[in-house]
Amino acid sequence: MAVTLSVGIDLGTTFSAAAYVDAHGATQMIRNAHGEILTPSVAIFEQDEIIVGHEAWRAGEFSGGRVAETVKRDMGRTHYRHRIHGELIPPEVIQGCILRKLRSDIVNAIGPDFQVVITVPAYFDEPRRKATADAGLMSGLDILDIVNEPTAAALAFGERLGYLDPKGAPRDALTLLVYDLGGGTFDVTVIHLAPGDIRTLATDGDAELGGYNWDERLVEHVLSQFQDRYPQCPKPDNASQLRLRRLAEEAKQTLSARSQTTIVYNHSGHALVLPVTRDEFESMTADLVERTSFTTRQSLRAAGLLWNDINRLLLVGGSTRMPMIRSMLENLSGMTPDIHVNPDEAVARGAAIFARHLLDRQGTGGALPNLKITDVNAHSLGIEGINQKMRRKENVILIPRNTPLPKEIRRNFVTREFNQQSVQVQLLEGESKQPEHCTVLANAAIRHLPPGLKKGTKIEVWYRYESNGRLSVHARVPGIGKEAKIELERIQGLSDETVHQWKKIICRDGGFNEFEEALLELLEAGEDDEEDGDIPEDPPPSKREISLKPATAHGAPLAASEALKQKLSPLEGRTASSASAQASSDALQRQRIHADPPDNGATRTPQTVTGRRPLERTIFVIGYIVSSLLGLAIGYYILCWIRPEANFLHLDLPGIGP
Numbered sequence: 136m137a138v139t140l141s142v143g144i145d146l147g148t149t150f151s152a153a154a155y156v157d158a159h160g161a162t163q164m165i166r167n168a169h170g171e172i173l174t175p176s177v178a179i180f181e182q183d184e185i186i187v188g189h190e191a192w193r194a195g196e197f198s199g200g201r202v203a204e205t206v207k208r209d210m211g212r213t214h215y216r217h218r219i220h221g222e223l224i225p226p227e228v229i230q231g232c233i234l235r236k237l238r239s240d241i242v243n244a245i246g247p248d249f250q251v252v253i254t255v256p257a258y259f260d261e262p263r264r265k266a267t268a269d270a271g272l273m274s275g276l277d278i279l280d281i282v283n284e285p286t287a288a289a290l291a292f293g294e295r296l297g298y299l300d301p302k303g304a305p306r307d308a309l310t311l312l313v314y315d316l317g318g319g320t321f322d323v324t325v326i327h328l329a330p331g332d333i334r335t336l337a338t339d340g341d342a343e344l345g346g347y348n349w350d351e352r353l354v355e356h357v358l359s360q361f362q363d364r365y366p367q368c369p370k371p372d373n374a375s376q377l378r379l380r381r382l383a384e385e386a387k388q389t390l391s392a393r394s395q396t397t398i399v400y401n402h403s404g405h406a407l408v409l410p411v412t413r414d415e416f417e418s419m420t421a422d423l424v425e426r427t428s429f430t431t432r433q434s435l436r437a438a439g440l441l442w443n444d445i446n447r448l449l450l451v452g453g454s455t456r457m458p459m460i461r462s463m464l465e466n467l468s469g470m471t472p473d474i475h476v477n478p479d480e481a482v483a484r485g486a487a488i489f490a491r492h493l494l495d496r497q498g499t500g501g502a503l504p505n506l507k508i509t510d511v512n513a514h515s516l517g518i519e520g521i522n523q524k525m526r527r528k529e530n531v532i533l534i535p536r537n538t539p540l541p542k543e544i545r546r547n548f549v550t551r552e553f554n555q556q557s558v559q560v561q562l563l564e565g566e567s568k569q570p571e572h573c574t575v576l577a578n579a580a581i582r583h584l585p586p587g588l589k590k591g592t593k594i595e596v597w598y599r600y601e602s603n604g605r606l607s608v609h610a611r612v613p614g615i616g617k618e619a620k621i622e623l624e625r626i627q628g629l630s631d632e633t634v635h636q637w638k639k640i641i642c643r644d645g646g647f648n649e650f651e652e653a654l655l656e657l658l659e660a661g662e663d664d665e666e667d668g669d670i671p672e673d674p675p676p677s678k679r680e681i682s683l684k685p686a687t688a689h690g691a692p693l694a695a696s697e698a699l700k701q702k703l704s705p706l707e708g709r710t711a712s713s714a715s716a717q718a719s720s721d722a723l724q725r726q727r728i729h730a731d732p733p734d735n736g737a738t739r740t741p742q743t744v745t746g747r748r749p750l751e752r753t754i755f756v757i758g759y760i761v762s763s764l765l766g767l768a769i770g771y772y773i774l775c776w777i778r779p780e781a782n783f784l785h786l787d788l789p790g791i792g793p
């Protein structure tokens with residue numbers, strides 16, 4: 136009988152890597168078709184094929200509008216920041232294509248019988264985790280779970296230094312600080328290893344900080360020097376900028392090994408030969424280093440530890456090769472950072488070890504015999520409540536950040552009216568008291584409450600963060616013994632239905648032409664006036680604007696899906712969102728209203744995208760917006776002035792308790 140192998144995939148911003156556990160229990164890196172361990176996380180979408188990896192990376196500068204890179208940075212947004220063939224593509228779809236290529240390299244190396252753990256930065260919020268899990272599903276990989284990168288790195292470190300026993304569990308107690316600076320994200324995590332137990336004590340980070348930012352500083356430096364030298368020269372186009380970014384990245388890497396390098400930049404018939412010293416580079420990026428230093432100190436404090444309590448300082452991610460990072464950490468901690476595990480390989484190796492644990496656990500059918508892995512949530516989970524005194528909305532934190540997972544918490548709510556049939560809670564992720572500064576995860580609508588409920592009837596709602604950071608919610612009306620139906624309408628992310636459709640397309644292993652049909656159905660890509668075809672970035676998830684969405688006594692106006700799950704399983708039914716295609720298209724329609732650039736409609740043919748003609752479409756969109764605004768205004772007026780709290784779920788403060 137074929138043995139199922141355990142594979143770990145480090146889906147990085149700039150490079151990805153995969154490892155597996157061999158027959159002797161040791162991790163081995165998997166080489167791609169080029170015989171290399173690192174595969175650039177870059178994809179080019181040709182009409183008849185999708186090219187991922189080195190070829191795409193090299194061709195990138197000549198492939199404007201077809202190339203996608205550093206997509207991990209956009210996970211959790213509605214679409215990748217640049218258009219591909221003029222279309223807006225969800226980032227998880229592009230990541231799905233990259234994973235598809237990794238899958239084929241893995242099959243070539245070890246055969247088809249394997250299951251996978253994919254890693255995410257510990258600091259990824261829930262929408263980004265969901266998007267990563269969805270990308271895995273779309274790629275056709277058989278996914279066991281997602282795991283935090285620093286946890287995986289700690290496992291790899293344990294394996295390398297012999298801290299793990301043959302079953303992969305730690306032998307001795309030790310506390311690690313994992314400093315992970317990759318291409319596009321930064322994490323710092325404090326982890327305690329003990330026999331039978333790997334416990335994350337605190338984690339913090341920045342999903343928008345990585346080697347890319349160091350590259351950009353060099354790009355800015357070159358461009359400003361170029362501009363000074365050749366003021367009449369036209370601004371670089373996309374291809375020229377991409378070429379410059381490659382030069383900057385190369386120069387940055389050279390400066391890790393040497394104290395000086397020279398950048399030669401050609402543009403519009405002019406050449407700039409610019410020597411750059413390491414000292415100059417360090418001074419133009421000092422604030423970036425300080426940002427990571429600040430977060431590191433904060434994490435240590437959050438773990439309740441001092442540097443004396445840390446036994447090892449682990450470096451993960453290619454950007455930790457920069458001497459400025461190592462010297463900052465040495466000055467900060469008084470320790471020499473540990474470089475026993477190759478920073479490019481640690482995460483994939485650790486993920487493979489974790490995959491093996493999960494497979495073992497499946498085999499034994501119970502709790503893992505000799506290892507428990509506990510992660511924490513990197514962001515607080517809250518709900519939007521109304522502060523009765525101040526009469527304003529507040530983020531009421533239910534599960535504070537750095538809480539060990541899994542964690543379930545119950546909150547009691549009361550109905551505000553006799554015969555209230557539905558109530559709605561907005562789920563928030565973030566630390567701020569002000570809801571508008573938090574990420575709106577979802578609207579949890581509890582519908583079809585039994586008729587005739589008295590005003591003030593208690594409703595119990597459970598929120599659960601799974602050990603992989605994914606969220607589930609369920610509710611119950613006590614005394615009636617009935618589970619209330621929870622509809623978790625996600626503000627971000629794709630529905631199960633949509634993920635499934637993309638999976639079918641990606642797994643055909645075709646080119647962009649396979650996408651077009653799906654895009655017509657699934658996306659309504661707005662046109663914009665920008666010459667280079669790029670689109671303005673979505674606001675980061677935490678800043679995304681959402682409109683006021685009061686529920687009515689007889690059902691929230693946002694009712695979009697009909698078969699929403701009462702419980703989200705960690706990997707299946709991830710969105711717990713709409714089960715129907717109609718619902719998903721409604722959800723997409725709403726997302727578009729908030730996030731997409733304006734659509735001038737003028738260049739559309741009647742057959743495109745929605746099937747409406749431009750005039751009809753414009754009337755429809757204007758009508759939709761006007762009626763929505765009118766509805767919101769009336770709703771808001773009623774809520775604020777007549778009965779401010781009407782029909783929102785209210786915290787039954789005296790009754791609150793986990």
Ligand code: AMP
Nearest residue numbers: 147150317318346388391452453454456
């Ligand atoms: P990762 O996401 O861990 O693969 O890290 C990729 C990032 O590490 C990219 O920004 C690379 O430019 C950067 N990197 C790799 N090697 C070096 C090096 N020798 N010096 C500086 N940065 C590096």
